[in-house]
Amino acid sequence: RKEVEQDPGPFNVPEGATVAFNCTYSNSASQSFFWYRQDCRKEPKLLMSVYSSGNEDGRFTAQLNRASQYISLLIRDSKLSDSATYLCVVKLNAGGTSYGKLTFGQGTILTVHP
Amino acid sequence: DAGVIQSPRHEVTEMGQEVTLRCKPISGHDYLFWYRQTMMRGLELLIYFNNNVPIDDSGMPEDRFSAKMPNASFSTLKIQPSEPRDSAVYFCASRIDRDPEAFFGQGTRLTVV
Numbered sequence: 001r002k003e004v005e006q007d008p009g010p011f012n013v014p015e016g017a018t019v020a021f022n023c024t025y026s027n028s029a030s031q032s033f034f035w036y037r038q039d040c041r042k043e044p045k046l047l048m049s050v051y052s053s054g055n056e057d058g059r060f061t062a063q064l065n066r067a068s069q070y071i072s073l074l075i076r077d078s079k080l081s082d083s084a085t086y087l088c089v090v091k092l093n094a095g096g097t098s099y100g101k102l103t104f105g106q107g108t109i110l111t112v113h114p
Numbered sequence: 115d116a117g118v119i120q121s122p123r124h125e126v127t128e129m130g131q132e133v134t135l136r137c138k139p140i141s142g143h144d145y146l147f148w149y150r151q152t153m154m155r156g157l158e159l160l161i162y163f164n165n166n167v168p169i170d171d172s173g174m175p176e177d178r179f180s181a182k183m184p185n186a187s188f189s190t191l192k193i194q195p196s197e198p199r200d201s202a203v204y205f206c207a208s209r210i211d212r213d214p215e216a217f218f219g220q221g222t223r224l225t226v227v
Contacts, residue, residue: 034214034215042220043218043219043220043221044157044205044218045218046215049214087157091214100145100162100164100169101159101169101170102147102207102209102214102216103159104149104156104159105156106155106156106157107157
């Protein structure tokens with residue numbers, strides 16, 4: 001089983017739509033969670049961190065369910081510029097050889113059309 | 115700071131040749147990661163260093179791959195001999211211990227023919 005699993009999509013939505021991405025992780029020792037965004041033929045960049053209580057950044061809302069080992073990203077009022085691949089990332093904070101390791105999901109492709 | 119710098123940006127080589135990818139992390143960052151990205155497998159962690167010491171190389175596919183970090187400002191990933199299935203985009207990323215955000219270089223697009 002992969003450490004981090006995402007639905008690869010693609011998701012094709014019209015402008016203004018609300019879209020949600022899900023991600024599950026297998027290692028219960030995972031302590032920090034993030035969403036990265038990757039534009040076509042570019043490098044990944046941090047979109048937002050995911051906090052236990054859930055957090056919002058403008059049109060983006062991230063949520064974490066530790067019991068189910070599940071992370072989500074909600075995008076409201078989609079824009080054409082939101083078209084990208086969204087990568088779920090987990091970081092182990094425990095000790096040992098995996099400390100500090102960032103593990104990426106395969107990514108979910110989003111295309112927003114006019 | 116110029117960010118994480120990788121070279122070359124593109125590399126086309128023949129099967130069997132040695133390939134060396136280079137990375138200069140952001141100054142002051144103490145973690146350095148090498149990732150490989152393909153359509154089929156996504157972004158895979160190959161190896162990462164902390165304070166120039168390799169911490170986890172379990173993602174290195176086989177003995178043909180090796181990575182070094184001789185000092186805090188330079189790392190190399192070498193493939194010898196290269197094979198067509200090594201074709202991918204190789205990313206280097208760095209971060210500082212107190213901040214979980216990883217900063218990526220622009221990647222090296224490797225094609226082995």
